[in-house]
Amino acid sequence: MSESSGGTSVGTVTVMFTDLVGSTEIRSRVGEDAAEVLRAIHDEVLTEAIGSNGGQVVKHIGDGLMATFTSAAGAVAAAVAMQQELDLRNRRSAAERMQIRVGISIGDVTFEGDDCFGLPVVEAQRLEASAEPATIRCAEMVMLMSRGRGGHEFRPIGELELKGLAEPLPACEVLWSPIAEPDEPGIEMGLPPVFAAGSGLPFSGRDDVFEQLVDAWKRCVAGGFEVVLLAGEPGIGKTRLAQELAARVQGGAGIVLGGRSDEDVTVPFQAFGAALDWYVRQAEPNDRLAALGEFPGDLVRLVPELGQLVEGLPAALDAEPDVERYRLFQAVDSWLSIGGDVRPRLLVLDDLHWADKPTLLLLRHLISNPPTGLMVLCTYRDTDVDRTHPLSSMLADFRRMPAVTRVALDGLGDEGVRELLVRTGGNELDEQGLAFAEIVQRETSGNPFFLGEVLRHLAETGALYRREGRWVTDRSAEDTGIPEGIREVVGRRLSRLGDDVEGVLRSAAVIGYEFDVDLLADVVGRDADDVLDALDTAASANLVIEIGVDRHRFAHALVRETLHEELSSSRRARQHRKVAEALEVRHADDIDAVITELATHWAEASAGGDPTRAIELAVRAGDLDSDRGAYENATRWFERA
Numbered sequence: 001m002s003e004s005s006g007g008t009s010v011g012t013v014t015v016m017f018t019d020l021v022g023s024t025e026i027r028s029r030v031g032e033d034a035a036e037v038l039r040a041i042h043d044e045v046l047t048e049a050i051g052s053n054g055g056q057v058v059k060h061i062g063d064g065l066m067a068t069f070t071s072a073a074g075a076v077a078a079a080v081a082m083q084q085e086l087d088l089r090n091r092r093s094a095a096e097r098m099q100i101r102v103g104i105s106i107g108d109v110t111f112e113g114d115d116c117f118g119l120p121v122v123e124a125q126r127l128e129a130s131a132e133p134a135t136i137r138c139a140e141m142v143m144l145m146s147r148g149r150g151g152h153e154f155r156p157i158g159e160l161e162l163k164g165l166a167e168p169l170p171a172c173e174v175l176w177s178p179i180a181e182p183d184e185p186g187i188e189m190g191l192p193p194v195f196a197a198g199s200g201l202p203f204s205g206r207d208d209v210f211e212q213l214v215d216a217w218k219r220c221v222a223g224g225f226e227v228v229l230l231a232g233e234p235g236i237g238k239t240r241l242a243q244e245l246a247a248r249v250q251g252g253a254g255i256v257l258g259g260r261s262d263e264d265v266t267v268p269f270q271a272f273g274a275a276l277d278w279y280v281r282q283a284e285p286n287d288r289l290a291a292l293g294e295f296p297g298d299l300v301r302l303v304p305e306l307g308q309l310v311e312g313l314p315a316a317l318d319a320e321p322d323v324e325r326y327r328l329f330q331a332v333d334s335w336l337s338i339g340g341d342v343r344p345r346l347l348v349l350d351d352l353h354w355a356d357k358p359t360l361l362l363l364r365h366l367i368s369n370p371p372t373g374l375m376v377l378c379t380y381r382d383t384d385v386d387r388t389h390p391l392s393s394m395l396a397d398f399r400r401m402p403a404v405t406r407v408a409l410d411g412l413g414d415e416g417v418r419e420l421l422v423r424t425g426g427n428e429l430d431e432q433g434l435a436f437a438e439i440v441q442r443e444t445s446g447n448p449f450f451l452g453e454v455l456r457h458l459a460e461t462g463a464l465y466r467r468e469g470r471w472v473t474d475r476s477a478e479d480t481g482i483p484e485g486i487r488e489v490v491g492r493r494l495s496r497l498g499d500d501v502e503g504v505l506r507s508a509a510v511i512g513y514e515f516d517v518d519l520l521a522d523v524v525g526r527d528a529d530d531v532l533d534a535l536d537t538a539a540s541a542n543l544v545i546e547i548g549v550d551r552h553r554f555a556h557a558l559v560r561e562t563l564h565e566e567l568s569s570s571r572r573a574r575q576h577r578k579v580a581e582a583l584e585v586r587h588a589d590d591i592d593a594v595i596t597e598l599a600t601h602w603a604e605a606s607a608g609g610d611p612t613r614a615i616e617l618a619v620r621a622g623d624l625d626s627d628r629g630a631y632e633n634a635t636r637w638f639e640r641a
Helices: 023-030 032-052 072-091 119-130 140-146 207-221 238-251 270-282 296-301 321-337 357-368 390-399 414-425 431-444 448-460 486-495 499-511 517-524 528-540 557-566 569-586 591-605 612-627 631-640
Strands: 008-020 055-061 064-069 100-112 115-117 136-139 153-160 169-175 225-232 255-260 345-350 374-381 404-408 465-467 470-472 514-516 544-548 551-554
Touching (some): 008 032, 008 119, 023 032, 023 207, 032 055, 032 072, 032 207, 055 072, 055 115, 064 072, 064 119, 072 100, 072 136, 072 140, 100 119, 100 140, 119 169, 136 140, 140 169, 207 225, 207 238, 207 374, 225 238, 225 390, 238 345, 238 374, 255 270, 270 321, 270 357, 296 321, 357 374, 357 631, 390 404, 414 431, 414 448, 431 448, 448 486, 486 499, 486 557, 499 514, 499 517, 499 528, 499 551, 499 557, 499 569, 517 528, 517 569, 551 557, 591 612, 612 631
Parallel strands (some): 100 136, 225 374, 225 404, 255 345, 345 374
Antiparallel strands (some): 008 100, 055 064, 100 115, 136 169, 153 169, 465 470, 544 551
């Protein structure tokens, strides 16, 4: 570089210009906040590629930049790296795509302060403007100067007539190939069991809410952190929306994690533990440790079996209780963050109204220390959360946090119910069908679960049937015999299964929302194949769902609640005793693995009987919960003892 007068200098450099294609349209589609996140990612990708290849950013120009390099090969390598990294990010999800154009030239320029001027600057800028999206154009001299370095390929495109240049410019296109998607170590992800298909009815009437969820996911994909609290009454469609979003995310190369909290069995950090347990089991054994983040040993407090699942798992931190719990929270944060810059993640916490206090504290920690590339979707019954509920004060805190959005679900309106009937029938509704839709919407208040159960009930009783692709009835809309409430219609449908099947389901309801076939067979004192026959009958009526080998769950919590509440106190206590005794036999070698379930069932069984075993197990459950950092749960067990 040679000095010139007036504080300027002259030197030979390679000049690069870039531009983000359609930046104005992107900003209009996604909004200012999401656009700023995308811009930051764009800038990070470009500046990293420039710096790694010996370049220097001169200035930002709109949604592009100008850079200089001392090496032509370095400029070409940087341009290829930019295109490959943005292409990789575009392939990871259905979020907004970012594409850039790049132009490169070489020659003598004049440096003045932090800027530079000259013919190569004009050439590079004009080459960029003439390029197609996701392509790189360069002056022929750049190809000649970089040939033999970097192994890049060029395609001559002739002499270009470019605005502002007196003569045509011999130019080339730099060819580049996409790089392979870097998958997480040994993990081929599907959908967790919590997302097993439910009602079998078409997804209808929720387009606006679903788009809200998709928009939140797009912001997560762009590097953000999002929490959505999905609230509504039982059966309103919260879990179904989560299932639909999970399918969208999984189809777009995101990672889907999920777990739920049970009403009766309060396992510490249950939803988080279920998500982690399933995640680990998807990985090849040799790759599990690498997938668990910075503090893998502390995650054993979420999943006690982790030591058997992960070879070489270090010991958990042994310190004061508050320190141990904070390390656990850090471990969860690190686990959820480890793949955030590779594949964005959706974590669904279903039935948060049944979550224990430790679960809520862990969720609050995540919101306060947000991992990038993570969306947390929580569903809960707002009808079950009064001012004394542990979730109530947390919700007040969450709503003040910028990354948190609350979405309240109401019943489907007339249009939503009509859409559902059209999709289930296959054709538009006639006049009678429209009248029927209006009656059904009014009687069910548009509650999707209630609506589905009513349609099945009417179909099973012959009041409603399909003819030529339409739902039809021979009765007047007012005379279809619609039951008055959700539990009434569920009860009627259960009765039609027969006493044998209903008896098996009542025992299953005492075990829990999810249940093991062999355990259920022990409880009812029958052969496992006979139990499976009963469950197959219930499954054909969409009342239970198979979620794994010899593993089932109820199609909806309301089905289980209906069965459980129909039991008298005496029969319920006897059933809980049978479950507890069967669990003790099946887990005689490792009682601690099911200590929460055992303590819960013995506590229910001891009503009016000998409480000795219930007290013994409550103390043991409290000790183990304390070891796992669930101090609030431990206190509750000790109080019960």
